[in-house]
Amino acid sequence: MEFKDDENTTHIIPSNAKIVAGAMDVLALSHFGLKSDSVIATMGERSASGSNFGGKYYDGNIAFKEIGHENKAYEPSLFPADPDEAERAYLNEIKGDLSKVCSDSNYYCSEVDWTSLDKNGWPDFIFIGPFYSSLVKKDGDFYGNATKNNVPVIFLTDEYAKDTSAEVQRDMVTVAGRYEELALAMGIIDSAKVIEDKKAMCKAAETFSAATEVAHSRGVRMLASYMPYLKQEQGVAGAFIPDVGSCPKLALMQMLGAPIIKHEHSGSYWENRAGDYTAGSGDFYANNTVSVNEKVPYNVDFWLYDDRVTLDFLSAEFAAHWPHPALLAKQYSYWTASGRIFSYVHTAEYLTIAAGQLSKANRVTPATDCTKVDTTSMDVMRKLKTGQHSCRHVIPIPFCAELMAVTEGVTAESANKGGSSDKGGSSDKGGSSDKGGSSAAATTTISHFIAALLFLGGAAL
Secondary structure, three states: OEEEOOOOOEEEOOOOOOEEEEHHHHHHHHOOOOOHHHEEEEEOOOOOOOOOHHHOOOOOOOOOHHHOHHHOOOOHHHOOOOOOHHHHHHHHHOOEEOOOOOOOOOOOOOOOOOOHHHHHOOOOEEEEOHHHOOOOOOOOHHHHHHHHOOOOEEEOOOEOOOOOOOOEEOOHHHHHHHHHHHHHHHOOOOHHHHHHHHHHHHHHHHHHHHHHHHHHHOOOOEEEEEOOOOOOOOOEEOOEEEOHHHOHHHHHHHHOOOOEOOOOOOOOOEEEOOOOOOOOOOOEEOOEOEOOOOOOEOOOOEEEEEHHHHHHHOOHHHHHHOOOHHHHOOOEEEEOOOOOOOOHHHHHHHHHHHHHHHOOOOOOOOOOOOEOOOOOOOOHHHHOOOOOOEOOOOOOOOOHHHHHHOOOOOOHHHHOOOOOOOOOOOOEOOOOOOOOOOOOOOOOOHHHHHHHHOOOOOOOO
């Protein structure tokens, strides 16, 4: 069947196609019906960056090394986006691993040994989703040799076509819809399962949207962050605050009514609160949480913490060091930067967990009024100023109302209608998401961290 990727290239996908793809993209496609024997090899990390699975902890943020997370028991409940036992078993069935030097490091893994394909055989196509956009560049050897061997490379992105002066982000559901379309073109789709997965996700979206209504009624405001980073003075954190409009998962939350505060947009994905990336240069204060240059208050009642810093963020040591009211009240939920696993299954899980936490939150910082936004699209954040949050503004997931209204005997054809809505992208990207490279060397270094920070397609850091 034909499939047009996000480079506007039309590919003819053969039956029983064998593929090479990023490990998390393989897991996402497995939720749509991909069998492990259809995967020649994976690339990238096979476990979430920041976890301590298998007794390994990379310590990419270098903040509380003395805690010794690598010596503590791995708790799967702390890492919902990490592969579960069944998913790890699935990955273990795939013997090809182009990133053997770092795939088990529990950190961003950019090493790809494509030369093994010359010996073991090339796939029918290589699939590169948004999370792995830096691993196969069109001017790189991997892409060049794939082309030489007549192996097409299918690219999917988390952005809409660049048909305006500013890129507009796709939300999480829309990107997952593109994975569904690819699975359909591959002829692997498990239609009955996908119908149920969509229904579960729609229900989770409904639950999360209801939680945002409660949050608005209580005056609760949210902010996402990657922190702590490096050693800082008491009461100070090194941090990075993401642009909501540049992350599919945050865009979806905004779309469903989340009262997320607009950060100080400087033309890049992150608002840098880590100074010059050296210890002691952070400037995010627990008792005076303001924007970096404008010094506009960030009255945060609920944190969305980057799951790559889970173990430090949830530690008693960080709460004692950075006693922000919302942190002390344990009003927070995890967030996976740049989406990572683009499936309805993962989206449902994420929204369900976030809804459960958000519904219990109360205002713990000074009250602020919401800002009315006159819009019918996901450009809400463009119309806000630093420190503002919009009044509750909900854009329903396009296919949910129809899907939830049909009977259990719905046909796969009607359920698949609207798999990818390409509606409801989010606010402006303001220039570049800075998708660069990174390193996964055995020893953590500041230079490696900065390189990883610049990679947004794989949400390195």
